[in-house]
Amino acid sequence: MSSHVVAPARIDSxxxxxxxxxxxxxxxxxxxxxxxxxxxxxxGGVDLAIRKGEIVALVGESGSGKSTLARCVARLEKPTSGRxxxxxxxxxxxxxxxxxxxYRSQLQMVFQDPFGSLNPVHRIEHFLTRSLTLHGKAxxxxxxxxxxxxxxxxxxxxxxxxxxxxxxxxxxxRQRVAIARALAVEPEVILADEPTSMLDVSVxxxxxxxxxxxxxxxxxxxxxxxxxxxxxxxxxxxxxxxFAGELVEEGESLDLLANPAHPYTRLLVSAVPDPARTGSYxxxxxxxxxxxxxxxxxxxxxxxPEQQCSATExxxxxxxxxxxxxxxxxxxxxxxxxxxxxxxxxxxxxxKLQIATEEPSTAESRTxxxxxx
Amino acid sequence: MTVSQTSFGSHEPVLExxxxxxxxxxxxxxxxxxxxVSFSIGTGEIFGLAGESGCGKSTIANAIMRLLRDPAExxxxxxxxxxxxxxxxxxxxxxxxRWQDVAMVFxxxxxxxxxxxxxxxxxxxxxxxxxxxxxxxxxxxAAQLLELVRxxxxxxxxxxxxxxxxxxxxxxxxxxxxxxxxxxxLDEPTTALDVVVQQxxxxxxxxxxxxxxxxxxxITHDMSLMVELSHRMAVMYGGRIVETAKAKxxxxxxxxxxxxxxxxxxxxxxxxxxxxxxxxxGVKFSNIADLREVxxxxxxxxxxxxxxxxx
Numbered sequence: 001m002s003s004h005v006v007a008p009a010r011i012d013s014x015x016x017x018x019x020x021x022x023x024x025x026x027x028x029x030x031x032x033x034x035x036x037x038x039x040x041x042x043x044g045g046v047d048l049a050i051r052k053g054e055i056v057a058l059v060g061e062s063g064s065g066k067s068t069l070a071r072c073v074a075r076l077e078k079p080t081s082g083r084x085x086x087x088x089x090x091x092x093x094x095x096x097x098x099x100x101x102x103y104r105s106q107l108q109m110v111f112q113d114p115f116g117s118l119n120p121v122h123r124i125e126h127f128l129t130r131s132l133t134l135h136g137k138a139x140x141x142x143x144x145x146x147x148x149x150x151x152x153x154x155x156x157x158x159x160x161x162x163x164x165x166x167x168x169x170x171x172x173x174r175q176r177v178a179i180a181r182a183l184a185v186e187p188e189v190i191l192a193d194e195p196t197s198m199l200d201v202s203v204x205x206x207x208x209x210x211x212x213x214x215x216x217x218x219x220x221x222x223x224x225x226x227x228x229x230x231x232x233x234x235x236x237x238x239x240x241x242x243f244a245g246e247l248v249e250e251g252e253s254l255d256l257l258a259n260p261a262h263p264y265t266r267l268l269v270s271a272v273p274d275p276a277r278t279g280s281y282x283x284x285x286x287x288x289x290x291x292x293x294x295x296x297x298x299x300x301x302x303x304x305p306e307q308q309c310s311a312t313e314x315x316x317x318x319x320x321x322x323x324x325x326x327x328x329x330x331x332x333x334x335x336x337x338x339x340x341x342x343x344x345x346x347x348x349x350x351x352k353l354q355i356a357t358e359e360p361s362t363a364e365s366r367t368x369x370x371x372x373x
Numbered sequence: 374m375t376v377s378q379t380s381f382g383s384h385e386p387v388l389e390x391x392x393x394x395x396x397x398x399x400x401x402x403x404x405x406x407x408x409x410v411s412f413s414i415g416t417g418e419i420f421g422l423a424g425e426s427g428c429g430k431s432t433i434a435n436a437i438m439r440l441l442r443d444p445a446e447x448x449x450x451x452x453x454x455x456x457x458x459x460x461x462x463x464x465x466x467x468x469x470x471r472w473q474d475v476a477m478v479f480x481x482x483x484x485x486x487x488x489x490x491x492x493x494x495x496x497x498x499x500x501x502x503x504x505x506x507x508x509x510x511x512x513x514x515a516a517q518l519l520e521l522v523r524x525x526x527x528x529x530x531x532x533x534x535x536x537x538x539x540x541x542x543x544x545x546x547x548x549x550x551x552x553x554x555x556x557x558x559l560d561e562p563t564t565a566l567d568v569v570v571q572q573x574x575x576x577x578x579x580x581x582x583x584x585x586x587x588x589x590x591x592i593t594h595d596m597s598l599m600v601e602l603s604h605r606m607a608v609m610y611g612g613r614i615v616e617t618a619k620a621k622x623x624x625x626x627x628x629x630x631x632x633x634x635x636x637x638x639x640x641x642x643x644x645x646x647x648x649x650x651x652x653x654x655g656v657k658f659s660n661i662a663d664l665r666e667v668x669x670x671x672x673x674x675x676x677x678x679x680x681x682x683x684x
Contacts, residue, residue, distance in 0.1 A: 061567045200425045201594045201638045205649045208640075227567055230597075234640035234649070257642060271572035274642045275600035275624045286572075 017088040018049040019221040020073070020107070020189045025082035027068055027245075042068040044245045045082070045314075050189065053219040055211070057236035057253070059229055059268065065245040066225045070191045073223070074109045075099035086189070105135045108182035112194040114174035118166040124177050125162040128152075131184035147184075155180045156210060172203030179210065183218075190214075193225045208235045229272050233257050238325070241265045243293070251319065251326025261300065261319045261328035263292035292331060299331040386413035387556055387588045388437065388475075393450035395432050395441065406432045408612040409450065409663075414556065419582065419589040421603035421620065423596055423635065429612040430592045431480070434558050437590070438477055439467055455555070472503050476549035477558040485545060486533040492519075492544050493529030499551045514551075522547040522577055539570035543577060550581055557582075558590045563598070575602055597639050600624040605670075608632045613661040618671035628673045631658060 027043040030036075042065045050056045058066045071077045073084055075091075075098065084091050091103055111117045118127060128148055132138040139147070149159040155176040166174055175195060182190055192211065196204040212235055214220050226232050232239050233253050240250040241264065249262040260266045267289045299309045301317045309315060315330035395407040407429040414420040422430045435441050437452055439459060452459040454474060462470060479485055487495055493515055500511035516526035522543040524536075533541055542562065549557055559578070563571040579602065582589055593599050599606055600620045607617035608631065616629040627633045637649050664672035 061569055201596075202425055202634060205638050205640075209648070209650075229568070230640040230642050233642065234646065254646065267569060269642070271568040272642055273572075273575075273595065273598040273601045275597055275621075 016052060018085070019052045019054075019087060020223070021049040021083075021085040021088075022069070022073060023047055023083040023085065025069065025072060025084065026080045027065075027072055027077060028080045042245050043072065043079070046242075046245075046247055048240055048247065048250075050221045050223060052188075052221055053215060054238065055215055055222045055224055055236045057224045057226060057232035057239045058242055059226060059232050059239060060242035061227060061268075064242045066242050067193055068245075069242070070109070070193050070223065070225055074107065074191055075103065101135065105185045106187055107189045107191065108185060108187040110175070110178050110182050110190060110192040110195050113198055114171055114178050115166075115198070117178055118174055120166050122165070123162065124164055124166070124169075127177065127181045128162070128184050131181050135185045137185065151180045151184055154183060154214075156206070170203070171199045172206060175199060175207055176210065179207075179214075183214070187220065189221045189223070191223045191225070194227070195224075196231065197226070197228070204231070211235060229257065229268060230274075241268065246314065247329070249326075249328040252324040255320060255324040255326050259320060259326075261317070261326075263289045263296070263331065265328075267293065294334075296331045296334070301330070302332075386415050387418075387455060388590070389413040389451075389453040390433075390437070391451045391453075393433065393436060393452060394448045395429070395436055396446050396448045398444045398446055405448075406445070406612050407436065410609075410612070410614055411450075412607055412614065412617065414588045414590060416555075417582070417586050417588060418605065419591055419603040421591045421593070421599040421606035422609060423592075423594060423599050423606060424609035425594055425635075428609040430609050431560055434477065434560050434590065434592055437558065438471060438475060469503075472499065472554070473552045474554055475556045475558060476552070476554040477560065478545055478549050478562050480561040480564060486541060488533050491530050491532055492536070496529070496548055496551060499548060503552055518547045518551055519544070521550075521581065538566060539573065542566060542570075542574055546574070546578065546581070550585060550587070553585060554587060556588045556590065558592070560592045561594070562591075564593070571598070578602075595639075596624075596635050608635065610658060610661065613674070614664060615658070615661055615674045616672065617664065618673075622668075622671050628667065628671070630676065 025043055025046045026041070028039040028041050030038075031040050032038040046065075046069055048056070048058075048069075058069065060066050068077065072079045075095075079092070082092075086103070086106055091099075094100070095103055125148065128151055129138065129144065132144060132147060137147070138144045148162055152159045152162060157173060157176055157180070161169065161173070166177070169177065179190075179195075190211075195211075196207050199207065208231060211222060211224070215222060224232065224236055229239075236253050238250065239253045239256050240247050241256075241262065242248070243262075243264045249256065249260070249265045256265070257269060260269050267286065270286060270289070299317075301307045302309050304317075307315075307317045309317075309330050309332055311330070311332040311334070314333050316327040317330060319326040319328055390413065391411045392409045393407055393411070394405065394409055397404045397406055410429075410433060412420070422433065424430050432441070432445070435445075436447055437454075437459065439462070441447065447460060454470070457470075459470070486492070490498075493512065496515035496518060497508060497511040500506045500514055501508065504511075506514065512529070515529055519526050519528060524540055524543060524547070528536065528540070528544075533544075536544065546562070562578075563574055566574065575598065578589070581587075589603075591599065591603055600623070603620045605618070606620045606623055607614045608623070608629065609615070610631045616623065616627065616632045623632060624636070627636050634650075640649060658676075661674050662676075663674065665675050666672050
């Protein structure tokens, strides 16, 4: 059984409209005082499409804006500009001020913390019943009962757990309840924001397998947000890499992680601990990658007559076979958010291999310098 | 930048734990959190302790530091550090032992800094109380210490909230090695951090370890990280060690089914996409037997019959 390879998703690609499409999404957060006009750009024009029955992983460091994207799509934040299309309908135009119930029944979210997302004073039954009644899917009491049992079985729990309180369940079981609650409204898209990062290692795979199974059996599209590249590769059909509020690379999962083209992706890949790999990247190479991300001077596709490079607008270069839909943003392009405030620029660009030795004279002058400043 | 896997074993152990048993006593019943655990850590060796939450790995770390409070109780066994019996230490000895001989970086170490004191003051505190240096000398050493973990010494005047999570974690590690302890205990040092920052910090710990030559007890549930970093490792389940060997041996040929399950819980970064199962629900191991040596340096708890896990 273990030698069997997971089949790629059966996606009816070309003909249908994407289940979820985000176009030029921008989100600015106001910063500073009451009268300040300063703002921080968390998302700078993100374009992303998820086809029906497809799992797309969004990876990046914390602060890269991946959760902001999810919160904008879930309509928990109001995007500054851009469009969100669900089955081709612009939902920002349809429900202008807040998400309608119809939108909620099409798109659901699973949050990171299963300990905080379930109200501790209610039984499990309450969460699922409430979702079903609010969206008019409860039916008569007998139907409701069988629906509840069905939901619990789908997510791999026993129906007698309906009478439990959240504190009686383990983290993995709670996350399964959260997934069941999302499933209750029969959504077309599920946004999962780091659903496994707070779970114990041995149950993580179970949750990932459940998500894959839901996709395979019910054709639900998913946006899986994570910083764990290995699990993204395991679960997702496509991976999109986010850096400083913009997508820098996107492609078929296996291809993207086997041939990462953008220096930022390579930096992320090199940071994943993997005993099977022959030694981690050496510090010089990592420093070079950081420089290539932050103050790049050349692009790998420079000189390619078919793909022009440009530092001014985000140029997308195609990587490898067109079938893999693998593209990378031109390395020359620097996102406006990649100013000095970013975490990467705080890291030293030059690796310091020699560890400071006892040099009283220089150290003395340093302390004096500090005292004087 | 692989660590030489041969640079250990010949030295005498820094830390020796024999049949350590820790119980949490309740009113009606008591739970054995750590059950007859034995291992030793050699000079300059990185020893990894892997396992899920609740398996007792943090309890061991706290027992070594003598930090256990009621209702926890060391019910048996011995902890020897450099020939001294840790469990018999008097408060004054313990105070010296705690930061000078053994230092610990806690799981949420970034939050263990005092928010109302500057980083510099907190490091100076260590030197003035434990080493008896003057304030000026302490400041000089504090600046060096921050350079050691690649933080700009100007940050001495920063408050913890002015540093990023990764920088705070590095500052805490710097403070832990301030007095050049011979053993550093790292209890899930990178759990709350991003992959890139985690990589930087692990590389830093490796560098520091090579430079200063201390031993490390490294506790985590991330098997891939542990295999990359440690020389030798032990896998814990339900308060017992089920397997211990050189890290590459455990990675290459895990023998105990629990070790295999833990290894299988991490999707690989290369190769074909193969379905993984992790640890199936309801599989429990009980009455874990004592370790037996199956090949040189590779100890495994022999399995009686697996309950409910026969494939």
